[in-house]
Amino acid sequence: MTPLLRDITDPRRLKEVPPDRLPAVAAEIRDFLVREVCGRGGHLGPNLGVVELTIALHRVFDSPTDRIVFDTGHQSYVHKILTGRQAAFATLRTAGGLSGYPMRAESAHDHVENSHASTALSYADGLVKAQRLRGEAHRRVVAVIGDGALTGGLAWEALNNLARGGPVVVVLNDNGRSYDPTVGGLADHLTALRAGRGDGPNVFQQLGFTYVGPVDGHDVTAVEEACRVAVRADRPVVVHCVTEKGRGYAPAEQDEEDRMHGIGVLDPGTGRPVRAGGPTWTSAFGAELAGIGARRPDVVALTAAMLRPVGLAEFARRFPERVFDVGIAEQHAVTSAAGLAMGGLHPVVCLYATFLNRAVDQVLMDVALHRLPVTFVLDRAGVTGPDGPSHHGVWDLALLSAVPGIRVAAPRDATRLAELLRAAVSTSDGPTVVRFPKAGVGPDVPALNRLDGMDVLHRSRSLPLDVLLVAGGAPAAVAVRAAELLSDAGVGVTVVDPRWLLPVNPTLVHLASRHRLVITVEDGVRTGGAGAALAQACADARVTTPVHNLGLPTAFLDHGERSDILAEHGLTAESIARVALELHGDRTADRVAGALR
Known part of the structure; x- marks a missing residue:
């Protein structure tokens, strides 16, 4: 711990620091962030950009009595440092350690656990109303939201309500980007405000807010004064702070792509990865889609402010007019894709699986109801690891299983990814989905033969x-290894990768009828997932073979290493084989033969 920072164990101690020493505090925080985050991975650039802003907030407001709510939450590291969690950074994003997002169990200073964007203003609206009804006039609500998150529709629904509510301070952290530069009319408007070119009332004033700014977000004194003005106004106020993502760390400042938004383990001196990474699912998808784009001029791509993270950089480089970044607006992305499909194109909507949750109604009513050819590519499906409960992509199969006519593919390797993606964008009579995990893509898992569109991977x-x-997707390789263990134990096993998990292939139901036991393996929640769909299909077909589903519980899983979380929930070869042996029991050969007849 550096000299000044060592003594700041809570916000009250920060208030005691003389103003002329605050730049030194900011410098120490940046050094701490670079050292700790480069050593473990996490969100570096966003936190380097809010150092002075967060210092000012904690000097003006009395947390936790005053509630400071961070939108998205990945920029809360500085807040955690200033609220007594400096030592815990040694465990950042590890199992049982410090979360990379606000977490109420960690501190009274964390009020919400949001890490989906555009939510803070709605939380603030509810908190303001609750405080008024409870007579808590001594409390203040502060919502910190970035210009990128402000592109989300939920944020504007909240602004519409906040402007006519009680006192609230909305701190707009305007750095011109989320992962990528902020897009759309809002970005143009904020650019004009930053340049002092506002002509008449700006959009916030027109909604009914008092507007303070633009303020240099790296000048603690200026931000403090702006926040005190907002408090004295005693009404809804927007404080517009202009910041720089990655501020104070040369490798981040020079990184024009995403200013080191989220990083792995880096050499802090150079900003370069310590370990060279191999091909990932994302990079394999990006290369294949670019190839499809060259052959198919009707294929277009949409992203929600995450062009590079979802693998669209090469497609955008080659076909810039065919990529649409709609900002952090997943609902709009899906319905806009519906319009593109109605117009004769084949849109590919690229999202993290966890963010599809926000647009299920649009998938259901705007795409599927119209039987439109829209392909959804869901990156980071299944357990993602250190980002924690809100980022695990474990709900997509359960949610999509209720959508009529949708087809969901889960490739097990890069070869199948290419095949299934090509098949998806060739589908013209309804929506398709291709899902894959956050991981290295690994070697191909060969098939013994194909059976009515399904791959047989093992047969004793x-x-x-x-x-x-x-087992489809990433669990397929694990299922093959489990089958080898079971075969060694004298249990006959067939392993099938359905390739298309939904809808259930009728031939798979028939195959189930020829076995004594069916075990499904998936990296999503078991409730309502692909295994449940197969069990229902077997019941509908009067197939009496028991179907046992292995997957994840209906729970919010903590952060940690992906492999450890999967192992904890029985998704290893050894665990699968053990369950199969327990369910198989000690039946004699005669009874087995009788069951098969």
Whole structure:
């Protein structure tokens, strides 16, 4: 711990620091962030950009009595440092350690656990109303939101209500970007405000807010004074702070792509990765889509402010007029894609799986109801690891299983990714989905043969048809290894990768009827997932073979290493084999033969 920072154990101690020493505090915080985040990975650039802003907030407001709500939450590291969690950074984003987002169990200073964008203003609206009804006039609500998050529709729904509510301070952290530069009319408007070119009331004033700014967000004194003006106004106020993402760390400032938004382990001196990474699912997808784009001029791509993270950089480089970044607006992205499909194009909507949750109504009513050819590519499906509960992409299969006519593919390797993506964008009579995890893509998992569109990956020789293992996507390789263990134990196993998890292939139901036991393996929640869909299909077909579903519980899973979380919930080869042996029991060969007849 550096000299000044060592003594700041809570916000009250920060208030005691003389104003002329605050630049030194900011410098120490930046050094701390670079050292700690480069050593473990996490969100570096966003936090380097809010150092002075966060210092000012904690000097003006009395947290936790005053509630400071951070939108998205990835820029809360400085807040955590100033609220007594400096030592915990040694465990950042590790199992049982410090979360990379606000977490109420960590501190009374964390009020919400949001890490989906555009939510803070709605939380603030509810908090303001609750304080008024409870007579808590001594409390203040502060919502910190970035210009990128302000592109989300939920933020504007909240602004519409906040402007006519009680006292609230909306701190607009305007750095001109989220992952990528902020897009659309709002970005143009904020650019004009930053340049002093506002002509008449700006959009916030027209909505009914008092507007303070633009303020240099790296001048603690200026931000403090702006916040005190907002408090004295005793009404809804927007404080417009202009900041620089990655401020004070040369490798981040020179990174024009995303200013080191989210990083792995880096050499803090150079900003370069310590470990060279191999090909990922994202990079494999990006290369294949670019190839499809060259052959198919009707294929267009949409992203919600995450062009590079979802693998669209090469497609955008080659076909810039065919990529649409709509900002952090997943609902709009999906319905806009519906319009593109109605207009004769084939849109590919690229999202993290967790963010599709926000647009399920649009998938259902705007795309599927019209049987439109829209392909959804869901990156980071399944357990993602250190980003924690809100970023695990474990709900997509359960949510999509209720959508009529949708087809969901889960490639198990890069070859199948290319095949299934090509098949998806060739589908013209309804929506398709291709999902894959956050991980290295790994070696191909070969098939023994194809059966009605499904791949048979393993078949025990000279053994009865005891167990059918059904696993698509990343769990397929694990299921093959489990089958090898079971075969060594004398249990006959067939492993099938359905390739298309939804809808259930009728041939898979027939195959289930020929085995004594079916075990499904998926990296999503079991409730309502692909395994549940197969069990329902078997019941509908009067197939009496028991179907046992392995997957994730209906729970919010903590952050940690992806492999450890999967192992904890029984999604390893050894665990799958153990469950199969327990369910298989000690039936004699005669009883097995009788069951098969």
